[in-house]
Structure formats: structure tokens, C-alpha cells
Amino acid sequence: MNIFDYYKNLFLKIIKDIPIDKSIIKKITVETPKQKIFGDISFNAPLILASSLKKQPMQLANEIKELIQAANNDFEKIEVAKPGFINFTFKKEIFLKFIKIIDKNYGKPTSTKSNKINIEFVSANPTGPLHVGHCRGAIFGDVLSNFLKFYGHNVVKEYYINDYGNQIYLFVKSVYFRIIELQKGKAFPEDQGLYPGEYIIDIAKDVLKNIKNENISSFDETISILTPYAIKSALDIIKKDLDLMGIVHDNFVSESDIVNRDILSEAIEKLKNKGDVYTGVLPKPKGDAEDWEPREQLLFKSSKYGDDVDRALQKSDNTWTYFANDVAYHYDKLKRNFDYYINILGADHAGYVKRLSSAVNALNNNKTFSIKLSQIVKLYKSGKPFRMSKRAGDFILAKDLIDAVGKDSARFMMVYRSSNSQLDFDFDLVTDTSKDNPIFYVQYACARINSLFDKSNFDIEKPITDAKLENLKYETEFNLIKKIVEWPKIVNLCYQNLEVHYIPYYLYELSSEFHTYWNAGKENDDLKIIGHSDKELINSRLYLLQKLYLVLTIGLNILDVKVLKKM
């Protein structure tokens, strides 16, 4: 149960005689007021309804207040506040009831139907290890998937392997020359635009081990033998990197497989039938375009769907572009019939968003496709931009990051900010054991709660059933309860925005309320949670903390960050 929805529905029922236009009904909300002095919940209906009823918001608020006051008995105080809010303060015994309903599904909506959701993320080229730039999108995608599962949906995490085309050709060529270097000592060519990273040597060794007896002669003769092994080797490295972050995809889709199955001709056919494909000449691009000449080629009319210009499907030599294969891939994805599609792209692919969503819109009219961009991460150590590794050119490897700070810290921090703001990632901070480190602060709260249970010989896993909640009466206790009650609201926020940074934020705030509660015992012996002999009071307080612990656990599980029992 979500108390905000519960009271919204209750209030709407009470004021059912007031005519409400259906289009504005969802703008009416029950919220936590911004400030504590405004009470526990507030209702904005007078503000929303005033104009259509041609009444003053304050006057309407007073009328609605009277109606609710007459019909409901849950509140100690109901007040109208300028510009037209109605603020409610619960009777304490009502508030305490909200705590009782908390279980492992707390916050999960009960009415939502379960949808099949496809979420594509990472999809890094299988040409080498993941670097830090991939981490954020990877973790964001994984946490968002966990969240959507918690919300009640059926989620498939998908990875699109770009194992086709020129980049792969260059990659395999690089592996080939590393093999030649290993076998014959011939220096690796620096001038052919090949992959210079030393990890290619590891891949070369791995490939050699697997193909064993194959005779490595010229590149043209061995390319078809080397390619699958080289891709597999690179993909294994990527999967290991993902595993370090705690990420496992459900489905890997290969571009060359899409090509082999000739999905493209079916997709093009469909676009042709809609009149979205034509042969034409693209306008000259702005900026640097020295060697550009006008050419006739097959184009997709993406401008019809909001893109700036139409996009090429075929190159001048009649082979397909990368984009064309991506159209085919998405066509295949759409045919697999999910209710909802999410793509997570790195910020450097922002320019690709319009043409991709144009293609999806052309292939499928219902609007169930969202693209999320994950912004870049800047690494810092001791306040300075930080480089960790000279391997792989300038890239800092994902593995190095996880090795340095641990999976939990990386996961927590990577989703601590909204996905479309840039993020500063400070190595010192995330490994710090002080309250300045939010991960530590949240996990410390879990450990402290466990310790209180151990000291009192209670099992934290075993629900306390006989607590007398009316023993809870201090402000610090109620502040904690209020924060716990906000959780379903956080869940809604995440869902509406497809963002998850609200969760670590909330967990931090929740932990902060707990630490404040705990610290209050230093000043006032009555507030020591267990440091006294009143068994019944200890029972009540541990009951509250057990519920708190459950909420912390739900949140940390969505982040896939460990709940620490001891530190």
C-alpha cells in the first residue's frame, strides 16, 4: 500500500460531488510537504481545480477541508495554507499503522500490470576490454533493470554485439599482426590505423591457444579463421569485466547474425511500403568536408520523423551502412514483441538518438521506445583529475576502477547522480570510512542496526510481532517514520523518469535520520535505543528498526550493493 495514493483516492471519493475534468485528475496529488511545519501530507486539489471551477483556491481549499474533516477521522490537524494547499497532520496511532504494512514488497505498486521490457545497454564493440566510460552506462542499465523488476515487470537485459564491419576488420588485422609479432618477431605496424593497445597481445595469445594447429599464413587467407576466435576472446574479456561489476546480460544479439539472417531486406521492404526509402543525394555537411562530393545513394527519410536530415542506408558501393544494420536489428527487436524498449547510450552517441528513434517510429507506430543517455564520468583523486593506467592508450580500464574501489562503491556512486548530468568520481571519497562517504554511511547504518539486534539477543530476520508501537513518541522516532513512509514516492519518481539516482539519495537521507536517532541517545538516556532496562520499549524500537532495515535492504538490493551486517 502506498499511503499517498491511498489518501488521494480517499480524498477524491470524499469530494466526488465537485466536478473534475478527467484531463487534470492526475495533476492532483498527495505529497510530503517540503517543510515539516506543514504537517505530514498535503493535498493540492484546490490549486488544480480552482480555475476550472472559477473559484479562489483558498476558498475552495476551505470547502474541501470541511468535507474531509466531516468524513474522515485520521487527522489530528487539518490546515489550509496559502496559496491553496490543504495540510494534514496524522494522529500518531494512524501514522504508526503505516509502519506495520512494510514488507519485502514495500513500495512496489499493487495495481500495475506486468510488462515485458527489453533494455539494451553496454553494447560495446567486441574489440577489447571495457573502459571507465562504459561503466556508468553499464551500471545505470543494470540498476534500472533491477528497479523495473522490483516494480513488477519482466525485464530482458540485452547486449548488441557489433561483430561486423570495418572496425572488426581492423581489430582482427591487429590481432593478426600481433600473432605474427609473437611468432616471427616482426614489428607491429604503427601506420595502418590498427588497435595499438597491448591487450591485443593477450587476445592474440588466446586465439593462438584455441586454434592450435591452424597455419597462420597471409592475412587474407586467415582472416575468416581468426575472426570468430578474436571476437570470442574480446567478448570473454568484456563479460569478465561486466561480471566484476555484477552485471549479467540475458541476451546477446550478434550483428553478423542479423546480417546472415537477412533481416534487413524485410525491414527495408516495410520502410519502402511506407514511402520512407528513396534514392537521393544528401546535402553537403557543414564543417570539415574537404573530400565530400555529392553521390546518389539509398536513403531513409528520417527527417519525416524529426531527424535533421535523411540518413544513408547504403554506401556508394551499394554495401549497407552501419545504420542500416541497426535498423534491421531494431526491426528484429520490435518483432520479438516487447511492451517497452529502453536503449542506454553513452553521451558521445547523442547524435545518433534522432535517427534511431526515427527508424523505430517508422517501423512501429506505438511510442514505447525510450533512449537514455548516460553522461560522462570524470575521475578524481585528491581533488585532481586522475589517470590510473597507461594501458590501452589513454583509456582507464573498467577493471582497474573496480579493483581500486570495489564493486559496491562503484555501483553506488555511478548512479548517485541523474544519468544526464556529468559525474565526478573521487577515488579517495568512495574508499573513505567516514560519514562523508555516502556508501559507508548507508552500510554503517545497516551494521549498527544489526549490532543493536545482536546485543539485545534478537534475530533481525525474525519479525517482531508483539511490539507496542504507542511507546514510540520522540521526534527523532517520528522523523525516521516519516522518511520511511516516503519510499513509495521514490519508487514512483524513478518509474516516471526512468532514473534511479533517487534511490541512493533516499538511502543516504534515510540513514542520516537513523544516525541522528542513534546519536540522540548520547544526549538523552531516554533515547538510547537499547541502553536501558525497559524491555517493552526496546521491543517497540527494534520493531521500528526492523522495518527501517527492510527498506534499506530493498533499496540496496536494487542497487545490488551489499547489506553489511558487520564492518
Place this chain on the structure above:
RNA sequence: GCGCCUGUAGCUCAACUGGAUAGAGCGCCAGAUUUCGGCUCUGGAGGUUCAGGGUUCGACUCCUUGCAGGCGCGCCA
């Protein structure tokens, strides 16, 4: 040149999608403080939300014109 993202306290970021006095953490200032679990606690000061214009009862949020930063921009992937 064009497109997308961003611009909020000294710094890093929130702000429930149009609501109340724009909130946290760090930093700064002032006090308190040896153990329920040590890696502190309580309070305070900090703002013309980049600038101008518009929409309305009401704007950080929407529209518009600029400015600044980031990313991207041909048949690469």
C-alpha cells in the same frame, strides 16, 4: 554552421515534471564531545536558479532570444 545535453550556495549536485520560505553533502563560522559500535554531534551564515523577454493566480521547471561549457555531426562503427 547545425543538433543534443548542461548551467541552481565558494565546490559537487537535488528539487516529486508548473506549487508553499529553492534543499542536501563538502568547505566556512560558532559551540559540544572518550566508548549502546571507533572512524563525532548540535547549530549558523551562504541564492536576482547564466542574462533578457514572454505565457499565468504561480516559473529552476514551459515558450523565445542571447551567452558560456560538454558531446556529437558526412558512405566510420
